Amino acid sequence: MSRASARDRLADAAFALFAEFGYEQTTVEEIAERAGVGRSSFFRYYRSKEDVIFPDHERLRQQVAARLATSNQATAITAVSDAVRLVMLYYVSEGERARHRYRLTSTIPALRDREIASVAAYQRLFREFIDGWIDEGARSALRAELMAATVVAAHNHVLRRYLRDECADPVSEVDAALDQAIALFGVDPRAVSTGTTVLAFETPERPEEVFAALRRVLEPRAKT
Amino acid sequence: MSRASARDRLADAAFALFAEFGYEQTTVEEIAERAGVGRSSFFRYYRSKEDVIFPDHERLRQQVAARLATSNQATAITAVSDAVRLVMLYYVSEGERARHRYRLTSTIPALRDREIASVAAYQRLFREFIDGWIDEGARSALRAELMAATVVAAHNHVLRRYLRDECADPVSEVDAALDQAIALFGVDPRAVSTGTTVLAFETPERPEEVFAALRRVLEPRAKT
DNA sequence: AGTTATATGGGATGGAGTCTCAGATGGCAA
DNA sequence: TTGCCATCTGAGACTCCATCCCATATAACT
Structure with missing residues (x-):
């Protein structure tokens, strides 16, 4: 119809x-x-x-898992960075819909709890990955736990700023926030790759809308 | 009846x-x-x-909030330590009931989500407190966010070990884990008070059971 | 036209959670 | 004792979420 x-x-x-x-x-x-x-x-x-509010959470979670799975110890930090950026870019590509959802999850306890539960699922992914691939020397389950918690917290911090319209360039902000989080653990920051990162991901949005949203985000960076 | x-x-x-x-x-x-x-x-x-599985979560949350509220900048780290210990001691005082709950929350998604949501509530308490009282110099919302995340992660890590019976002395372990978490942020560890801490809290358990549980926990420490 | 696969809507069912009301219980005063 | 008041309790009705079964429709292929 x-x-x-x-x-x-x-x-x-x-x-x-x-x-x-x-x-x-x-x-x-x-x-x-x-x-x-x-x-x-x-x-x-x-x-x-x-x-109905989180139609693609499971798919996004699988994409994060897939990105992490294609990594080894040498590229572990980059994999974490990419995975975090993947999530952020998904929200950015959603445009206004993500802000509508944020308004709902901020006010409806049932929806907020659900959002929190899905965040915890991401944190578990990161914890398992970090436990396996980072900190080979200083390996400890607690360190992996703490690191995963800061990775997710850094992402959520910037994401909430973005959804509240307090932040113009969420992608580079989340990169910076993640650097700060990882630096806490004394991991060599040079292990993080720089430059342009190309990511492939799926979204229900129409391509032109995704491109428009990404352009809005990337343009302030292109000027430098 | x-x-x-x-x-x-x-x-x-x-x-x-x-x-x-x-x-x-x-x-x-x-x-x-x-x-x-x-x-x-x-x-x-x-x-x-x-x-019915989490009868006293709200009360415990209020106790944590109350402990944090009685602090100022000079004693902030101690307040965080005490508050974390407060939660751990509550679970310890519950004895077997806490393990029953853990078995349920590990297997039933609905209950796990609820547990996660209540953990998030603690994290928010700590974030707001840390944002207000710690890091006066290096103050930043992101740092508070990361610190709160590690505090809660450290506690949960030890709590899960305790509930899985992988840890004999959860109280000193959680103290150590918390020290490790806070050390990440370069906060002076000497600001953490040492020695005996006395806490007052309420629990539905009968006093003799609480004392027995606490004795089991505290005895290995008393030997040192 | 016939057949198989898939998509759809209707209706029944069961359980969670809310609400109202009537009755029970237990002081407490006259 | 009687009457009054407050509090607690259980029964029942109601809404809605979620699941299940089944009849029908649409399409796709033979």
Whole structure:
């Protein structure tokens, strides 16, 4: 019936209704109705009502895991950097939708808890990776734990700034924040590669929108 | 009818039924029935089915906040240490119950997410405190964020070891882990007070059980 | 046209969580 | 004792989330 897929229509309808009437006040039935599908179909596309807000978390998590998996000890720091940048770039590519989600997760406890849980999943990925590939000399489970915690905290700090519109260049800011986090552990910062990084990732957004968003982000850096 | 309060009976019934039949397979009605109260009363004592597993999280969080609130810049590190120890001691005082909970939160995603969310609440407390009282010179929101993340990660690392029975002396281990975390930030470790720390806190457990648990924990230290 | 695979909606079901109301309980004073 | 008040309790109805089953539709291929 519509051009957009049923899955996208459902997400759009959900965001619109949540913004207008609030999260608890909106029922799944109403979301399905506005999207022009049956109630059953909603749960075909999304496991739960909360899920419609984070449609691609699992996919993004897998991409992070995949990036980390293609690394070895020599390139471990770069892999962590890339993985963190991957997540940040995904949010940037989402544009306004990420800010809508942030507004919801800031106010609705159920959604905030879910967001926090997915962040914890990232932290576990990083912890396992760091435990395996970094700190071969000073290896200790506690160090890996602390390092993963700071990596994720650094990313989230900049991400929240970006979502609150307090930061014009989230990509270079997150790079800087990550450098600061890793420097705490006395890891040689020269092990971090510099220059242009090319990443491949998938997003439901249309390419032109992604390019526009990335251009907005990258242009201030291109001037230097 | 029974000696124990309805609230305690409900928690006991819930833990027993979860252990025997699993979390999803147990209904609130069955918990209430075993506890000898009506279904309505369950929701009087606990906001939700998940809540019965973490009866005192909110109270413990308030105790942490209270300990931090009684500090100033000069004693900030000690306050953080005490607050972390406070949480660890609470789990220790719970004895086996904490391990039962750990088994549940390790396997049931819904309960794990809830646990993670409450950890995030602690992290926020520490972040706000650190942002206000530590790093007056090198003050930066990012540093506070990273420091709070490592404080919580250090605590959780030792707590999980304790709950998995991999650690005989969780209190001194958490002190050591915290020292390691704080040392990352170049804070003067001499600012951390040493010696005996006396803490006051409340717990639903009976005093003799608390004393026994604490004695088990403190005795290995007393020998030194 | 026939057949298989996949997508969809309807309806039933069960359980979580909220709400209201009626009855029970236990002081406490007259 | 009686009456009054506050608090606690359980029953039942209700909404909504989430799952499940099944009948139908659409498409795709033979």
